[in-house]
Amino acid sequence: MAGSALLVVAFDFGTTYSGYAFSFWDDPLKIQTNQKWIAGSDQLISWKTPTCVLLDRSGQFHSFGYEAENHFATLVEDKEHQEWRLFRRFKMILHNNKDLSRSTTVEDINGKSMPAMTIFTMSIKYLKQHFTEALNKQKTGIVDEDIQYVITVPAIWNDNAKQFMREAAENAGIDKARLKLSFEPEAASIWCQTISTDVKETWSKAGRQYMVIDLGGGTADISVHEKQIDDTLKELHKASGGPWGGTVVDNNYLEWLTKIFGNTTMERFKSEQMEDYFQMLREFEIKKRSINPESKGKFTFRLSASIKELYQESNSLHLEKRIANLGLSGMVTFSSDKLRVDVSVVKQWFETPINSVIEHVQHILAKQNMQTVETVLLVGGFGECKLVQDLIQRELKSKKIIIPEEAGLVVLKGAVRFGHFQDTVRSRVMTHTYGMAIFEDYDEQKHKNAEVDFIDGKKKACNVLKKIIQAGEEVTIGKCVSKGPYTPTDPDETTICVYCTEEMYPEYSTDVGCKHIGTLKVAHANGLSKDDNSLQASFIFGDTELLVKAVNIKTKEEFSTYMDCL
Incomplete structure (x- = not known):
């Protein structure tokens, strides 16, 4: 047990979604997560909330996550959003950014810049406050000095990105003496040592070697570990990966819609019908995880009627004719608020990131010192997608693929355990x-x-x-x-x-x-x-x-x- 903290809280600050989890020193494996963030009127619930920050007209923090998206969409509906600023999916500014500095800026959805450090600090400060309020509802008498903080980061990040995250956390009021950064694939590996199912045999014996593939929203983060006789972990291959996360699929979907409706319609849809726009993205996030290799025929997405109305206002060519001109007749149909797309088209949106992951993993496993790696652990929110799981299993037939329950929360839970037992990882490459x-x-x-x-x-x-x-x-x-x-x-x-x-x-x-x-x-x-x-x-x-x-x-x-x- 590291230190004398009464509890450990870990923040998973993701490209797409963020959340936190914690546990007390006397029962470190009894990990609590926030009990469901609520998306809005449709009562969509999630263990995480969008990484999204809203600033008011004076540039002050207003809200975070679903609340930020929903409030801004309401402002747009009432035409009162001028000078309000919404920042989404800004974490990737830290990935492989050789010029990253304290003065680096990020853009809001309208392209206006602001110091990235300010936005990251506001985000972490919100998560810290949200956690504190949740803690105070069940425990009293715990002060900040009793808490060990952990923030997850991709193992493939450069030193400047890791320092940037540390400084943002310190600016948010976290004491640097009680702050640790946890590598995401390591956290997943640490948590899977606790799995009490049939797969525990994989981790229980000293000398067992396995690969961890952490597929998040922004990046794919890959490490190889060996279990030691003292239950610690030894890294066998340097952390590697790339920008091959789930947001690539989201972007491919949006680019495809732009090809259908045109850039003008999509820009108007995003700016004038923002509530519908956010709802479309949330619905796609759920749908893309359910696509599986056996899916045939057409896949159905909910799509607001407002986007078709906007298209017809600025285009004389009928939508069905445009689809025919794009060579998609019979593959794309509209019915009320439903968009039906042939599964073959949908699967193409996944090809680029998954092929990149598989090619990279195969390159690592082909190395001489990787021949004894028998098992692959697949985790992360994007790793929950059935199609992703199947493609990886098909291409890595000789390996045992393990996908733990709630794969999207494995990193977060492992980071909490790391906070309690900080000497779990013995060596790195x-x-x-x-x-x-x-x-x-x-x-x-x-x-x-x-x-x-x-x-x-x-x-x-x-x-x-x-x-x-x-x-x-x-x-x-x-x-x-x-x-x-x-x-x-x-x-x-x-x-x-x-x-x-x-x-x-x-x-x-x-x-x-x-x-x-x-x-x-x-x-x-x-x-x-x-x-x-x-x-x-x-x-x-x-x-x-x-x-x-x-x-x-x-x-x-x-x-x-x-x-x-x-």
Whole structure:
């Protein structure tokens, strides 16, 4: 048991949906989730709510989730939405964004920008407040200092994205000393150790190896683990994946509708009939999970009559004629508020993300050190889709595919358990090579391609990347790599620039693909010379974030900080 928290709460901040779950220290596996978010008048219920933020005319937070969508749709209906701002599905701004910074912006549904940090902070603050109110209804006397917070993040995120999420959480009022980030596929793996069904045999024996495929709204996140004799987990392959989540299917559906009705009609439908637009997306979210490989004939979607009316207002060509011109006669029909589409068309919307996932997974499993991986664990909201499950099972016939109940909640529950038992993961595989940019005495053979400078009269090679740890290398949690001593050139502080690259053998920090991920600044003890302020720098790898420590060699004063990657 890590720490002395009375309870652990985990926030799953997703691209499409968000939610939270928690449990108390005396019964950590009795995990409670919010009892159903209500979508609106149709009483659609969900264990999560849309990741959606509404700001009022003054730019202040108004609401989140279903409430935000519904309120904004009402404002649009009453033509009172001017200057209100709705932000949806903004999490993907963090995925593979090399230029991500504290000043990065996101756009609302009308294309107006706002600092992303502000929107993320508001979202987490809302989830924290919602959880606090729910907790106070069943327990009294628990203060914030009794709570361990966990936020789930994709394992494939870069260091800057993970730091961005951490800072947004801190800005939302979460104490950084009681905040942990949990990798999503790891959380799923951790939770499945608790499954008490026939599949428990898969996880119970030491040495068992399995792959975790976490299919969320925005990304596919893939890891490979091995169960250890002490019940901890060892990562066998570096986390990988891509932007192959369920929102790709949503976007394909919207693009297909645009092909049918035209861009003008779709834009008007979205802006003038927003309640119908949101209802259409919610209904599609439910429908797409029920599509299965045995489905034949036509699949029925509810589609508001208002979209056909808008089409007829601006198009002289009859809708049936347009469908015929697109070569879809007999494959697409309308009946009242129903859109009926041939299943062959619907399945095409899934092809791009699922084919990308399968191709990537097959590439990993074909590697020599992956031959003993027998089982694949499929989780995540998109992983609940029957068609997705079938396609993966067909292409991975030699593997045992396990899909746990409530696959969309597995990550969230696992993150809670991780908060209670933070040493469950023993080791990880580095996704990048890390190094520091330094000056080296110039060597004509070694530094042929280096930039050259003269320092204190000596010829130096510039921007030499002093490797700290290499991509593909296994590191135990908390592994410490020390470098130094470093004698400062500035009397007030030492600045160490850290870089990373996917290459295994980089030479210089200026190499293509090598990026600056952070700068460690350490203030010096007053009154000491530069030599007396020499530092030993230590890098602690293996956790969800890169921790850097620096020790003044003479005074033994210690500094500790997460890398500033923003």
